[in-house]
Amino acid sequence: MRVVFISILFLLIASGPVSAQNFYKCQGKNGQWYFSENLETMPPYCIKKIRRELAKQAKEKKARDAEEKAAAEKRRKEAPAFSTGARFATGGRGMDKDCSALPANLKKCKPYSCMFTTPAGKQIKRYVNGLLGKECSYVEEQSKSKSIVCHFNSSEMRMASLYYRLVAKAKKVKTKMIKDKNGKNKRVEIIDGKQMENPIAAGLVNGACEIKFTQR
Numbered sequence: 001m002r003v004v005f006i007s008i009l010f011l012l013i014a015s016g017p018v019s020a021q022n023f024y025k026c027q028g029k030n031g032q033w034y035f036s037e038n039l040e041t042m043p044p045y046c047i048k049k050i051r052r053e054l055a056k057q058a059k060e061k062k063a064r065d066a067e068e069k070a071a072a073e074k075r076r077k078e079a080p081a082f083s084t085g086a087r088f089a090t091g092g093r094g095m096d097k098d099c100s101a102l103p104a105n106l107k108k109c110k111p112y113s114c115m116f117t118t119p120a121g122k123q124i125k126r127y128v129n130g131l132l133g134k135e136c137s138y139v140e141e142q143s144k145s146k147s148i149v150c151h152f153n154s155s156e157m158r159m160a161s162l163y164y165r166l167v168a169k170a171k172k173v174k175t176k177m178i179k180d181k182n183g184k185n186k187r188v189e190i191i192d193g194k195q196m197e198n199p200i201a202a203g204l205v206n207g208a209c210e211i212k213f214t215q216r
Contacts (some may be wrong), residue, residue, distance in 0.1 A: 058130065126140050127139040127141070
């Protein structure tokens with residue numbers, strides 16, 4: 001029991017001002033740690049400290065969101081300059097025979113490559129090429145002459161990682177048409193009851209992705 005308590009205490013200390021369990025944590029001036037589900041029950045010093053930390057996090061998130069929104073708007077107004085480059089990333093270990101590790105590598109934009117086999121038996125090579133500036137370079141080589149090249153921002157990268165993780169484990173996937181905020185038809189996927197947009201399809205619409213044809 002003591003070991004379990006120490007482990008939980010360590011996780012709370014190692015996490016941010018608000019843990020995954022919605023506990024507030026703070027180390028007081030005397031070095032003592034305080035934990036509570038209710039911020040108002042913390043010592044005055046901790047209340048001020050945590051509020052400053054949360055305000056800082058909210059400000060940083062707002063700035064990131066604004067930057068990504070501006071970048072997305074720029075995509076829609078300007079023709080993207082994509083390039084697959086002469087080589088693709090393999091993460092130094094060659095190409096995996098399946099893409100089970102793709103979500104984890106895509107989430108961190110860690111160089112990685114894998115071979116994905118569709119239900120129809122078609123093989124598609126998928127590459128995470130790493131960060132280009134603040135965007136993650138991702139490529140799906142669908143044939144010797146056709147590739148889909150994407151530059152995902154951090155939000156798109158996380159959503160793409162989640163999408164591929166859910167699809168890999170899904171028992172049932174179906175598609176349906178919905179209306180977007182502008183009243184236009186949009187195709188979405190229902191993955192075990194969870195509605196998501198295919199990141200490639202979305203990228204081809206918002207400018208994050210482009211289809212490239214290569215003559216060989």
